Structure formats: C-alpha cells, structure tokens
Amino acid sequence: MSDQKRLFLVDAYALIFRGYYAFIKNPRINSKGMDTSAILGFTNSLLDVIKRERPDHLAVCFDKGGSEARNEMFTDYKANRDETPDAIRIAVPYIEEILKAMHIPIMVKEGYEADDVIGTLAKKAEKEGYKTYMVTPDKDFAQLVSENIFMYKPVFGGGYETWGIPEVKEKFEVDDPSQVIDYLGMMGDSADNIPGLPGVGDKTAKKFIAAYGSMEGLLANTDQLKGKMKEKVEGAKELGLLSKKLATIMLDVPVEFDAKDFEMSEPDIQGVTKIFEELEFRRLTDNFIKTFTSEPSNSDSKSVPSEEKPTRTKASPTAAGAGQFSLFGGDGEPSEATQKKYNSRNTINDIEHFYQTVQPGMGTKLFLQNLNNQKSVCFDTETTGLNPLTAELVGIAFSWETGKGFYLPFPEDFEEACELMESLRPFFENEGIEKIGQNLKYDIKVLAKYKVDVKGKLFDTMLAHYLINPDMRHNMDVLAETYLNYTPVSITELIGKKGKNQLSMREVPLEQQTEYAVEDADITLQLKEHFEKELGEANTQKLFDEIEIPLLRVLAAMELEGINLDENFLKGLSVELDKDIKRLEAEIYKEAGEEFNIGSPRQLGDILFDKMKLVDKPKKTKTGQYSTAEDVLSYLAKDHKIIRDVLEYRGLSKLKSTYVDALPGQVEPSTGRVHTDYMQTVAATGRLSSNNPNLQNIPIRTERGRQVRKAFIPRDKDHILLAADYSQIELRIIAALSEEENMIQAFRDGEDIHASTAAKVFNIPIKEVTREQRGNAKTVNFGIIYGVSAFGLSNQTDLSRTEAKELIETYYKTYPKLRDYISDQIAFAREHGYVQTVLGRRRYLNAINGSNAVVRAAAERNAVNAPIQGSAADIIKIAMINIHKKLEEKKFKSKMLLQVHDELVFDAYKPELEELRQMIKTEMEGAYKLAVPLVVEMGLGENWLEAH
DNA sequence: ATCCCCTTACG
DNA sequence: GCGTAAGGGGATC
Numbered sequence: 001m002s003d004q005k006r007l008f009l010v011d012a013y014a015l016i017f018r019g020y021y022a023f024i025k026n027p028r029i030n031s032k033g034m035d036t037s038a039i040l041g042f043t044n045s046l047l048d049v050i051k052r053e054r055p056d057h058l059a060v061c062f063d064k065g066g067s068e069a070r071n072e073m074f075t076d077y078k079a080n081r082d083e084t085p086d087a088i089r090i091a092v093p094y095i096e097e098i099l100k101a102m103h104i105p106i107m108v109k110e111g112y113e114a115d116d117v118i119g120t121l122a123k124k125a126e127k128e129g130y131k132t133y134m135v136t137p138d139k140d141f142a143q144l145v146s147e148n149i150f151m152y153k154p155v156f157g158g159g160y161e162t163w164g165i166p167e168v169k170e171k172f173e174v175d176d177p178s179q180v181i182d183y184l185g186m187m188g189d190s191a192d193n194i195p196g197l198p199g200v201g202d203k204t205a206k207k208f209i210a211a212y213g214s215m216e217g218l219l220a221n222t223d224q225l226k227g228k229m230k231e232k233v234e235g236a237k238e239l240g241l242l243s244k245k246l247a248t249i250m251l252d253v254p255v256e257f258d259a260k261d262f263e264m265s266e267p268d269i270q271g272v273t274k275i276f277e278e279l280e281f282r283r284l285t286d287n288f289i290k291t292f293t294s295e296p297s298n299s300d301s302k303s304v305p306s307e308e309k310p311t312r313t314k315a316s317p318t319a320a321g322a323g324q325f326s327l328f329g330g331d332g333e334p335s336e337a338t339q340k341k342y343n344s345r346n347t348i349n350d351i352e353h354f355y356q357t358v359q360p361g362m363g364t365k366l367f368l369q370n371l372n373n374q375k376s377v378c379f380d381t382e383t384t385g386l387n388p389l390t391a392e393l394v395g396i397a398f399s400w401e402t403g404k405g406f407y408l409p410f411p412e413d414f415e416e417a418c419e420l421m422e423s424l425r426p427f428f429e430n431e432g433i434e435k436i437g438q439n440l441k442y443d444i445k446v447l448a449k450y451k452v453d454v455k456g457k458l459f460d461t462m463l464a465h466y467l468i469n470p471d472m473r474h475n476m477d478v479l480a481e482t483y484l485n486y487t488p489v490s491i492t493e494l495i496g497k498k499g500k501n502q503l504s505m506r507e508v509p510l511e512q513q514t515e516y517a518v519e520d521a522d523i524t525l526q527l528k529e530h531f532e533k534e535l536g537e538a539n540t541q542k543l544f545d546e547i548e549i550p551l552l553r554v555l556a557a558m559e560l561e562g563i564n565l566d567e568n569f570l571k572g573l574s575v576e577l578d579k580d581i582k583r584l585e586a587e588i589y590k591e592a593g594e595e596f597n598i599g600s601p602r603q604l605g606d607i608l609f610d611k612m613k614l615v616d617k618p619k620k621t622k623t624g625q626y627s628t629a630e631d632v633l634s635y636l637a638k639d640h641k642i643i644r645d646v647l648e649y650r651g652l653s654k655l656k657s658t659y660v661d662a663l664p665g666q667v668e669p670s671t672g673r674v675h676t677d678y679m680q681t682v683a684a685t686g687r688l689s690s691n692n693p694n695l696q697n698i699p700i701r702t703e704r705g706r707q708v709r710k711a712f713i714p715r716d717k718d719h720i721l722l723a724a725d726y727s728q729i730e731l732r733i734i735a736a737l738s739e740e741e742n743m744i745q746a747f748r749d750g751e752d753i754h755a756s757t758a759a760k761v762f763n764i765p766i767k768e769v770t771r772e773q774r775g776n777a778k779t780v781n782f783g784i785i786y787g788v789s790a791f792g793l794s795n796q797t798d799l800s801r802t803e804a805k806e807l808i809e810t811y812y813k814t815y816p817k818l819r820d821y822i823s824d825q826i827a828f829a830r831e832h833g834y835v836q837t838v839l840g841r842r843r844y845l846n847a848i849n850g851s852n853a854v855v856r857a858a859a860e861r862n863a864v865n866a867p868i869q870g871s872a873a874d875i876i877k878i879a880m881i882n883i884h885k886k887l888e889e890k891k892f893k894s895k896m897l898l899q900v901h902d903e904l905v906f907d908a909y910k911p912e913l914e915e916l917r918q919m920i921k922t923e924m925e926g927a928y929k930l931a932v933p934l935v936v937e938m939g940l941g942e943n944w945l946e947a948h
Numbered sequence: 949a950t951c952c953c954c955t956t957a958c959g
Numbered sequence: 960g961c962g963t964a965a966g967g968g969g970a971t972c
Contacts, residue, residue: 600968601954621954629955654956657966685962687959694964697958705957730959783960792960858960865961869959873962901959901962950972959962 007125007262008055008152009107009118011136012062016042016095018137018154020088027087027855030280031472031482033833033846038091043098043284045154049135051291052160053152057130057262059121060099061107061114062092068111070246086851094275101271105261109253115140116250122149124257133162140189142168143180144249173206175213182215185244194246195239198232215244267292277345282481346486348519351403355518357510358408364423367406371427374400378436378525381443382517384504388445389560389668389675393417394505396424397517399525405518409510421450431456438462438476438524441680444556461524463548464531466681467540470843474681480523483530488523489516543839547877548680554884554896555678555688562673563695563897563905566711566943567664573707577656584649591642598649601628614640631795655699659708666693678899685866686841686873688899696900698944709945715907719894720940722913723947724920725903727935728753729872730785733838736930737867738821742814747932754778760814761807780811784818785868787861822864829863837870838928872902875934879927880904886919905944913940 019041027037049055099106107117118141122132126148133152134141141151142163151163161167168177186205188196200208212218219241222234233240269292276285358367371377378399383391392412399405408424410417427433428447434457437443444454462474472478480486494516495503505513535541589595592612596603605626609618614636619627628646636643668675679689690696698712699705714721731753735743746756751766758777759766769777779796780788794804812819826848829835834844843866848859876899883896883904893909894916904924908916917938924936941947 597968599955599966602968623953625954627954650955654966658957658964662966679963683962687962689963691964694958697956697964699957701958786960786962789960796960861960869962872959903959950970952970953968955966957964957966 005057005130005259006053006055007057007121007130007132008049008053008059009121009132009134010046010049010058010060011114011118011134011138011141012042012060012095013114014136014138015045015154016088016091019043019045020085020091029847031469033844034090034279035087035850036091036279036281038085038088039094039098039279040281040284042091042095043281044287045135046104047284047287047291049152049160053133055133056264057259058264059105059107059262061117061121063113064108064110066111067113067116069250070113074242074246094279098272098275101275102267103265104267107255109255112250112253116253117255119144119249119251120253120255121257123251125259128257128259130259139171140180140184140247140249142172143177143184143247145177172209174209179209179214181244181248182209182213182218184247185215185240186218188243189247194243196243197236197240200233215240273345277485280482282478345481346484348489348515351486353519353522354404355514355522356406357514358406364408367408368423368427371398371406372430372433374433376400376434376436377427378405378521378528379443380437380517380521380524381446382505382513383446384506388442388449389670391446392506393421393446393450395513395517397514397521399518399521402526403522405521407514407517409513412506418450421447421452425452428452429455434459436461436525436528438479438520438527441552441556441559444553445560448556448560458549458552459528459532460549460552461527461531462681463552464528464535464544467544467548467841468531468534468538470681470684470686470841476520476523476527479527484523484526486523488519491516538842539840540842543841543874547839547874547881550881551877552680554880555680557884558896558898559675559677561895561897561907562668562671562675563907564672564713564715565663565667565674566713567667570660570664570708570711573711574656574660577652577660581649581652581656584645584652588642588645588649591645598646599653601625604628604646608642608646612642614643651702651704655705655708659699659705663693663708663711676898683873684843686837686870686877687901688873690899695898700948706945709948710943712905712944713942715895718910719907720910720913720942721944721947722894722906722908722916722920722938722940723903723944724906724924724936724938725900726872726876726924727937729875729902729934730868731781732930732932732934733868733871733875734785734818734821736932737838737871738815738817739931740815740817740821743818744932750935754781757781757811757814761810776807780807783808784811784822785865787822787864825863825867826860829859835863835867837867837874838930839871839874841870841874843867843870875928876902876904876924879924882923882927883920886923890915890919892916905947908940 016038020038022041023037027035028040030036046060050058096106107121108114109117115138118134118136122134122144125132126146130148132149134144134150135152135154137154145151145163145165145168147165151161151168153161153163155161163171165177168180169175172180172183174180174183183205184194184196186197186200186208187202188194188200197205208218212221218233219237222230222237225233269289272288273285276288358364380397382394382397384394385391392414393410395407395409397405397407408420410420428435429452435454436459438461440454440458440460447454461476461479465472465474465479477488477490480488494508494512495505508516535544585598588598592607594607596607598604602625605618605628608614608628609626619632621627630647630650633643633647637647663674666674674693674695676690676695677692679691682689688696699708712721728747731743732747734740735747742760743753743757746753752774754774754777755766755769757780758764758769758773761777761780762769762773776797776799779793783793783796786792788808790801790805790808793799793808794801797804799807825835829845829848833846833848834842836842843862845859845862845866847855848863850856850859880896880899886892887894887896892912894912895907896904897907898905904920906916906920921936921938925934927934939947
C-alpha cells in the first residue's frame, strides 16, 4: 500500500489560464515584447507539482477541437467564452515544446476535452492499482473523486489542497462525489455556458440534493415545490437533464492507459534551458535545474494526506527501472558542477581566463607600466560597502583584453592606500586613456575620496544599455546572461546572503577577490564591445556621448556635495506633529468606540464600513479589502468628522515618518550633509530618480507639508539657496512638437496658459475666466500630457463623464493640431514599435500592436507621454551639463545640489550671486531651441521653501 | 528577514 | 490618464 504507484494528470488549459491571469496586473513581457505570463505561470505550477510530489507517472492533458459530443447536445456549449487571449494562443506551442523537452507525455484526443481525457485515464489507471491526482483548479473534476482518485487543486497564495472523498462531501454537501454532477447541472456554469435550472444557485442546488438526491429525483418530485420555484423548475425539466449531461465528464474516450508511457524520465535539460533562455526565463531556469537535480523537499507533507504518501526509496519499482531517471539523486542544493552540467550558460569554470593578482614591489611596477601604455581600460573598484562615502577601497580590477585582467589589492590602512593610489593617479588622470566600467558614477565617487579625478573618455555599460533598452534592468549579471550567455560569480557566493553573517569584501580570500573582481572587469569590457555596435545602430550614440556620459560626472559631483539639513528645526516639527497626531488619535478612537491601528487600511476599513457602516456599498480594492484611499475618503469627508480626522491623521503621520523623522537619520556623519543617490537608468522615459533619501518628493502642496522644506538650508552664512525651475516645460514641449499655433502664441505672449486655455475653450475673454474654469482647463492640459480619457478627467474634476467628454471635444477644436499630434505619435509607434524624444531617446512600445485592449490603450498613452516627459528630461540634462561646465571653468564656489525634474537647486556663494543667476538662466533657457520660449523662474532663500 | 499591498509624497 | 520612492501593515518564508 505504501508504495502504491501514483499518476499525476495535469489539466493544461486550466493551469495555463490560471497562470495568465495570475500575472494579468503585471504581465511578464520579455525584451522582444512577447507576453510570457501564461508560459511562466504554467511552467511554474508544473515544476511546483514535480518538486512537491516527485510523481513517478505524469502526463499533461490538452483539449483539442472542443467536445464534439457536447456541441451536438447543445449548440451554445461554451458559446459565451471570450476569445482566447493572444498571449495564451502564442503560449501553447511553447508549452508543448517545453513538455517535449522535459519528456513529459502530452495526452490529447481530437474532439474531446481535457476533462474527459483525464477522467477516462484516471478510471483506467484505477483499475491497474494506481492512485491518480488530477492537477486542476476546476471544481467540476470533483465528480471523479474516489478512493483512488483525487483532485490536486492549487490554492490562491501558493500551495495545494488534495480533495478526496471526505473533502468533496464536505464542500459540495453531498453523500457521494457523483452527485457533484447533479449539483453542477442544477446550478449551471456560466464559464462553460451550461444553463442549469433557472433561479437555482449554489445554495438551492445543495438543498435540492440533500432532499432529492439527484437531478432526476428532483424532477420527479416537483409537486413538493411551491410558488415561483415550482413553476420555474417544472418548466425547465429538459434543460435540467441536458445541463446534467453537459456537466458529466465522459469516461469512454478512446485513449489507452499504458503505464510505461507515463513514466517520468530524464528531461533534456539543455533543450529546456534553451527554450527558457529564448523566453528570457532566468529564475525559472535555476528553479528547473534545482527541481531536477536535488533531493525532494519533504517539508510540505500537508499536500497529500499522510497515509497516502508513498515512501520513496531507490528500491521503488519505477526508480529502479532501466533508463529511468531518478529524481532523488543529489543531496540538497545542486553542486556547481551539476548546475553547470545542465546549464548551457558559461561560468568562470568554463572559459579560459587569466586573472592575476598584482604583487607588491616589482610586480606592481611592471603592471603600472603596462597599464599606462593602454589606450582603453576597463576597471572596477571593490569596496567594503555600497555607500561610496563610507566604503573603503579593497582593490581595483583592470582588464583590457578579453579573458585577461589584473587585480590590485589595497591596504586597509588609509594612509598606505593613499600612497598606492598615488601610483595610479597618472593612469586615472590620463586624458588619453579611455575608462570603461559598469556604473562608473560609483567608482568615480569612491576614487574621489582619494582625491583622484577620473579623466579621459568614459564608457559606462549600464548607461549604454539604458539607452538601448530603457525598459529592461541593467545590472551586470542580467547583461552578462543576456548578451554574453555567461553567468558571473555571484557576490553572495563570496560574502554570503545579507544579514548578520555577511562578510566584507576585505574578509574574502585574495584569490577569490581576484577571480570575482577581474571577472567583472572582463565581462564589462566584453559588454562594451557588444553595446558599442548597438548604440550606433539605434542612433543613440550622440545621446550617449553628449548627454548621459557627461551627466554622470555632474551627478557624481552633486551627490558628493550633498545638502545641508537643519536637524533642530525638524526635531521641533516632529514634536509639534506628534502632539497633533496624538490628539487626532484620541478623537478617532472616541468616534469609533474602540482603539485600533488607524494606519492599517485593513483595520480602518473594517471600522469605517463594517462597524460604523458609513456607506451602503463601500468601494473595494483589487484584493477585496475596503478601499480607504484618499479620493474615497475625501468624498465622505463632508458628512463625517471621523473621516476628516482620519485624513488629517494620515497626512500628518506620513509627513512625520517619511520626512520629519527619517531625514535626520540620512545625514552622513562624515560630511554632516544629506547625499541622495540619483539613479540614471531607472525611469524608462529618461528622467532621473532619487533615493536614499528621495529628495524629489519633498512635500510642497500642503501648508503643513511645505514646512519640511524649511529644513533644507544653505551651506553657511556666506551662501544662500537658489532654486531655478522651468515654467510649464511639458506643455511648452507639446505645443512646440505639435506645432499648435494657438498654444504656441499664448506662450509667446507670456500668457497664463491654463487661463488662456480656459478662455479659448469657454469662448470668453481671458479676464473673465473663473477659478473653476481655469482649474478644469488645467486638468485637461495635464490630461493631454498623460493621454486623456473622459473617464479619467471626470474622476479628477467635478465634471460628469459626459461633461468631461464635451470638454475634451471642445479642447481639441480649440487646439486641432494637438489632436493630430497625438494620433501621429500613436501611428508612429504602431509602425516603428517605438517613440522618441527631441534628442532621439527611444522608448519601445511593442504592446501598442497587441490585442489586449487595456494594455494597448496604456501603450498609446505612453506613446503620447514618453516623448513629452522624456524631452523635458533631455533638456534639463543639457542644462545641468552646461551649468556644471561653467561652474568649473569659471571656478565658481557655488554648487549645484539638487535636480527635481524641472527644477535645479544651488548653494549660491553670495559674492557670486548676480553672475550665477545670469549664467543659470541663460543656460537653462538656452538648453534647447524650441518653437516656444523656455522660461525659467528663480528664487532665493535661507531655506528651500523661501527659495520658491 | 523578505515580499507584496496600500497609501501618499513629488514632477 | 504619465513617471517615480518610501513607509507601515501584514502575510509568508
């Protein structure tokens, strides 16, 4: 009994659909623009089952051509199904290939559904003494459950439930699983378009089965029913019997069960990984290899009832079979060698390489001579941490020839390290040697601590790839895997997972440091050769050479500079906020009648909508919780004090936790200033992003929040903060690009663009525009930039959907060229697969030709927005580069500190103020020539708030 | 400890 | 409706 043979039958389409919808909010799109959600979802489930259960017999069953028998019985069978999504249709051939390569049998019979195939096989296998597990989320299969046939049902949030007879009895409230057919027949199934009995749902069907046992039993006793129900059921007897037939899984499909055909055998691991690679499944490849090369995890014994769980030993009948692949070979994690055997990707152990540690003394001298004779060198610094201001240099790797390189270790003592660095200064500061690296901003910042300036031409592979494919990620491991078919040594292999036991690079043995560090330099060098060509092809060379590369040095300088923070001021603010928060908290508890965590949307929703029942039909979030989002609550605010208090509480706690209390902790002790890190390769449109801390989202819209800006102050009494921002840059860009004369003229005349729009749209003199009209015009103006819809607009304003639609119509009549521009952008994207900014920065939008209307509409909005947002980003980047250059050339003491998308903030040295203002204005306004003037507004202040 | 969800801050 | 980062809660590992 204990080693009874087990057969797993997988319901392919059910799992494919499930996989597809699991990713629906965040579909997996690979670099070729293909939606791989369905394939990934299905394969994950399949591997999951194999890993958990280690089946010895397994098959995957597909439908083919629909059910002939059922279609004959009922022409509308499955008629109301939506068309199969493209992503799924495309997925099926891939899944079949994957299964073939895994050597997993595919069962399919023309004219039958997978249900019928699975049912027939399960019954046949039962006769031969197998236990069968039907892997499917579809409850219809419950009718087949018996002593030896189980449902193996994936549950939301991971894991599986095994349904045997007791589970089916309980869930369907039946005496025998076969009654599930009667239940389904009565209730019907909208997905399959099985009609069922009118007016009968889950509850009534269960009641009927309890009373009459079956559909036939019910129909024979309709005289016992009363009223409307009696009428309806009596009038639908035929429909009932038909529904039952449709719901019955057929057990006479012409398929044979021959155990040999279902045995698990060794997969063609190379074949599978090749398909995964093509699809760009990186994590899945590892998971797959692990699944097929390691000991099964026995941690999850809940999935199959314990008495059913077979003991699995090498002596088990199947595992011993000739040519049989034992799934239980290894122990624990697969060894590197095993991984390699099944991984088509190369590692450091496969390639010929010559990585040398530079020895002190004569070795170093010879190395330096060699180094200084190169034209182009890739380098990579190794340090003790991620923060370049605190990290110590451990060593530097150099490579200028594929497969070769050197590692120069640095002494721990800072003085000695500086001495060694002096010998490298001629190299780093040599204008004639090109420097190559991955994320050079980091290395430049590290070297700055040693007063070394990295000069000469730069090539940053991360930036190159950002321009080549901005929507992808750009870490070196991914790049190496994608472009070089190579898996680098992972940092965790060296220093361990993060946490208490993590080593510092300095504690890693020198040979390993060398292998790891030089490998990085070597790979980066190889990536450079790859990307150099691609940059030319994509015509982004100029953008790379003239914008992103020069900007890298500018950002490094700004980050190193940091900004002064008034910590005492924030302490005071914190105390004030705390008082108000406590007061509101007490108030809210009183109103709610109990204490709870106001910060927990879940608890708050329960209190507001379950307990207090403030609304009849509360809005819910995607996950089924009550939504307590701002827009929902604001709507209720006027009627309920508790809501007003909650909103105020929210605002204040956000302010306190995210800014007032967090910022002082981000002050770097060694400089006493806050140093943000600008990410140059994150935003797909070309914008920068800022983190640790994010200085691009410091509050300004509310009075209370605005106070935080008072904490950002000049360096000292000789300095003052200067803020310069572009006025309406995005609208100016769309006016210029669309050549919409009406809008261009308004900008040339220096009009208030929102008022001007309102005047034109509402056909009144600009003087008579009301606040409300200007507000609505403003919303539409911004809406255009984001890709408007009447729905979105009415959500943002007090306008109804119809009014919003009308407003948009009038707007387009006012600015006809704008509408043309928008459709031209979309058409361009459809034809070329991308859109671009004024400087030729591209954003690829493959989804714009897809068949999913929602995804396609999003791509269309991107086609409009990306060139606008991206062009604004291009322009301010030019300004930053030029300003930085002037600051250096003219030896200004003033410094550029922050960039906030359309604003630059400076520490202005007071004696330079007038010259500086002039220079900044000129550079910003003249950064790029458009058909409309660029206008910059400037302010000065003893803090960032005042400077506005 | 880590990840996802929800919410909210900015342009 | 576009583009981001971050905090707290809560589930999961």
